[in-house]
Amino acid sequence: MGGLKRKSSSKTLGKAKQRKGPHLPSSILKAINEKRPLNSDEEDDELDSDDENGGDVYEYEDGVPEEESRRNNRYDRVDNYEYELPEDFKVFFQHTRMLQDVSGLPAEVFKGEGKSERRKLYTEAYPESEFNPTRDVLEGKDSVTFEELLAPLEGKPGYNELRKSFSRMRKNTQSVVHAPLPKPERERLDRKSVRGQVDKEFDKWVPLVKRNREAPTVYFDKDVNLGYSTVGAIASEFKPRTKFEMNMASVLGGNEVLEAHRNDGVSMEDHIKDHNRIAKTRSLLFRHEIKSKRMKKIKSKTYHRLKNKDLRLAGESLMDPELAKEEAMKQEIRRVEERMTLKHKNTSKWAKRMRSRGLDMRYDETRAALSEQLQKHADLSRKVNSMNDGSSSDESDDEEELNDASDQDTPAKLLAKAKEKTLKIVEDDEVPNSGLLSLPFMARAMKKKQEEANEEAKRLVEEYEEWENPDGAENPKNSVNVIGRRSFGETAIVEAPKESKKEANNFYDNSDSDNDMDGIEDNDVVAVRDNASPARNTGTITETEIDDVAGNSAPKTTFDVALFASGSWKKMTGCKNAESKKASKTHVPISQAQDKKESRDEESEDSESEAEQMVDGILTSASKETFEIPSQAELINRAFAGDDVVDEFEKEKQKVLNEEVPEPEKPVQVPGWGQWTNIQNKRGLPSWMVREHEDAKKKREQALKTRKDARLKHVIISEKVHKKAEKLHTTTLPFPFTSKEAFENSMRMPIGPEFNPSTVVGDLNRPEVVKKTGVIIKPVKFEEVNPNDKADDEHPRSHQKQRPKKSKKVGRGQSKVKSK
């Protein structure tokens, strides 16, 4: 463009010169040009080139700047004169002088040369001919027309053709292609039109983008169709394509094959029935499996014991003889094994150790385990045919006899036998003289065991005797009989509390008084209500601790709170309370003494002791004695306690203020400085120091005035920064917010499920983008959006919208185009 301009300027150098001087406004010039015939003279072309609106299409010209065009009279022309005249004059004078010198004519002759008389002779370099046409000819002005040239040829052969071709040409010339616009102009026009188009294109997206930007949540869940979901679906779509596939299809899907299938003998109904049956059995099997799994999971021993028992019983009743035989064989093998190994006869290392240490005697569990093993042994080593027998004697030798007995004898006889046996056992207690068992501790243990066994045996014998001579009703006896075996258990139960009691006693003896209540509370209610145990407790407590209330507290008061519900208005406690009252009365002197002691010990505890005196009020006779009228000094103290409270508070406030807003330090000079002479001393501190001090004072006062408690005399509000809590506040506003109010107001509502109905919690906590896994996010599609509609939450899933980010990109592109 620049180059072009330069060219044009070099071409029309003269013109530029002319333009510089004062000239008519271009509008007038234009009018003149229109009036003047275009093809008048050679000099016209200069004028032509002068006016831009003449439309010389070959030459590009910038639009005349406004100040030059003078369409409006904003620009002072005089300025231009002033500015341009000197140069113009200079040029003019130079030129005229030169002409003067050359021609020798006076200057007046040449004066009007540039403007009024512009006639110049234009001499051609060559004679005018068809090879060297004049400019007029070239420009088609005032030139020979085709018609003129054709006229002489009229009537001659070929004329018509010539005319036709001429007219055709003419037609073509009428739609002549104009010379193209200069490139920049063309480009600008292009851009203009393109921009209009693009703007239109983008503007249509604006509502959509806006909606996406403003939507609280963008959803990508419309295109959830991920294709085939099953293999069957894929298979159903299959169509044979290759030759091989075709062949296969024809073979498989051929009529003959289908026919053969049909005639296979298996009808569809049969097939379905079969299928159903199989399915049913399968499901049954499955259920059974599940059930057995579940049963297997059960860990309860009782359950398994019962289950096994059931199974065994069922097996016995149901099993066919062969199986029973087999089972019997198995049992026999087990029995033999057991008899050979004596595995369950407490021969194991552990059992031996337990027995040798006498632990089985001490611990119930160990004993139970040992006896269980023995039981097992008995079970295993029992003869098969005696399985139904209820007896559980250990020795297999005796078993036979017993069995015999059980077969024949009556229960009475059986009992007699048993009694005899036990007595025998009781009687023969021989201690081995050698070996491990002869060791003293072993002997002791054995003895102990023996004693126990004896006791047991005696009890048994007693029982036997009872059974032997039954008196009274038989039914209770029977019931006893039924649980006869359990007599062991009962004894154990009887013994257990004894032991625990012993332990508890030990516990009391050893324990500190602090935690003594623990043990008591753990005992049964019965034990607590038992008068003996509290008595014991009181003993321990009073012995171990010297306390102000120990004496009174000792008797335990229990209140049957359940009685409250009966609706009676007031209820005194029962006899126990009375007892405790008595106790308290008896203890009163002690407690008082202790009280006094305590008050002497701790002088600061005056209010406490006072409260204690007030405790029982007027009702209780004991407390009447304890209540004392406060001394005169105390009364006075109390009366004047709050005398100078106000003053104290003032002082306190002053202190706090001084601490929080410290007073400025008094100006002090460096020692020895400014104290040379008396005058210096008299003058006092330098003025700047004093001023500074006063400023600081003023500042402090200002600070005090702005405090919250400045006007509240009765309040001191600390303005210390709660440093630990500072981390609970934000220092800067989070991103989109620009004002504190907006942020804090947006924070005011809780969004958790505890505070909001479930219908709203989802909306409150939905993420910005909701997308299902596997969904492909496609570029945003155009859709019509009513710009006046607000982003609705009610139909959020109706469209797949684009992520706001992407839409932002679109927006940016748009702006780029606009900026160009």
Added chain:
Amino acid sequence: MEVNTEDNNVMEKVLLPDEQEIDVELEAKEKKYLRGEGANLELLKDKKLKSQLASREKIYGKSAKYAAKIEKWLLPASAGYLETEGLEKTWRVKQTDIAKEVDILSSRKQYDIVLPDLGPYKVDFTASGRHMLAGGRKGHLALVDMMNMKLIREIQVGETVRDVAFLQDEDLFAAAQKKYAYIYKSNGAEAHCLKESGPVTRLRYLKNHFLLASVNKIGQLRFQDTTNGSMEASIRTGKGRTDVMEVNPYNNVVALGHSGGTVTMWTPKMQAPLFQMRCHPGPVSSVAFHPNGHLMATSGKERKIKIWDLRKYEEIQTIHGFHAKTLSFSQKGLLAAGTGSFVQVLGDSSSGSSHNYSRYMNHSMVKGYQIEKLMFRPYEDVLGIGHSMGWSSILIPGSGEPNFDSWVANPFETLKQKREKQIHSLLDKLPPETVMLDPSKIGAMRPARRKEKPTRGEIEAEKELAIEAAKSTELKNKTKGRNKPSKRTRKKKELVESAKRSFPAQEHSAASKKRRIGEEEAAELPASLKRFARKK
């Protein structure tokens, strides 16, 4: 538009007066649930933010409306009340009169338990009101299930018991004993002995923070974390011994009443009180907080009860002629004051924000009973009274919140729910620093500190002022040689320079210097390494 208004008119006509009333009521409730106004969106410039906030507000509005509707229609119970006709006065109504009117279940809630020997009793209820703990001065601790009036456990600690408090629920409770405070399990077993805090006079528990606040004989306030046993704070109040301590239920700030008539407010993480108020000319005998946290009632030995607005630090009301040894606010805002053997219940007769407490009910115990502690039972219209002869319970209609929120406290809690809640509350435990006067400010912008450092702009302005001042100083006329114009200008320049120098160079200049140095260094680098130099 016209059509719309017409429609509206029609709608208004259709609405019955009752419905209008309901609408008004619902609106009021909605406002309550909206928890204040939304931000003014018109002022926002960011369109995106504006639209987002607008949609948010819409959802909030929906939520509030829903909550209001639930409150209006679905809550099962309504609050109790005492209505009088004609010349009857509510405070003339006696417990016996009430007992005649109420149902059997409620009438069972009136009773006296007489335990004459073990001293004045302190009482405490769990948050759900299901369980009560009574601590006799002479060592008797009793844990009672109030629902079926079953004594769960009672123990005799054999020491003075000064105060009792439940911890998170009835599983654990604390007792301030002669030397130390102890924590017991509900079965009476001693779980902990809190030796660090010394002889404690008052115990209170901060439920949301799992802190056990205690003040001891020498006036030390201690906060002990009950989850890990750590001592969160040990504060010397410096105001001497006190046995008046209460926790503000709204913000968990602990208030202490002192013998000098002041009430001080404390948080675990500050050694100084948040504020102190001179409430009474004599010793403060008790303090109580309204459940909304804005009102505080104090009573002094000079026979006055005062009600304070804690937001304005102002006294709103003084009730003369009544020395309350103990004060207690109910959930619905009734104030009970007890002294000697007389209980007075004050009710807020005015509606709205202004408060005017006047007498609502009276109750006198048997003469000679000394009331030790009053406490309203949560979610029941019951006032528990611990006194020298045991404890009593009377009916105060309209004192308790009628509907419990099982998220907050559930009197009918099953074992499973209880366990779940224990875990949840442990997970939701708040750190001790969240105790502050206005807990709603948590998460908001940090309050502006008192300015310690002036901002850059201020420094600049000050500097300019100083320079101007230096320029406009009129120099004295000096002796002949020194009064030359050149000297004067030089002097002036010096003044200006010194004025400039008195302001330290700004930080950004230092930073730019650094950067320049970096560039210089880069220039010195060999050509191959130059590309690693920091670029602008």
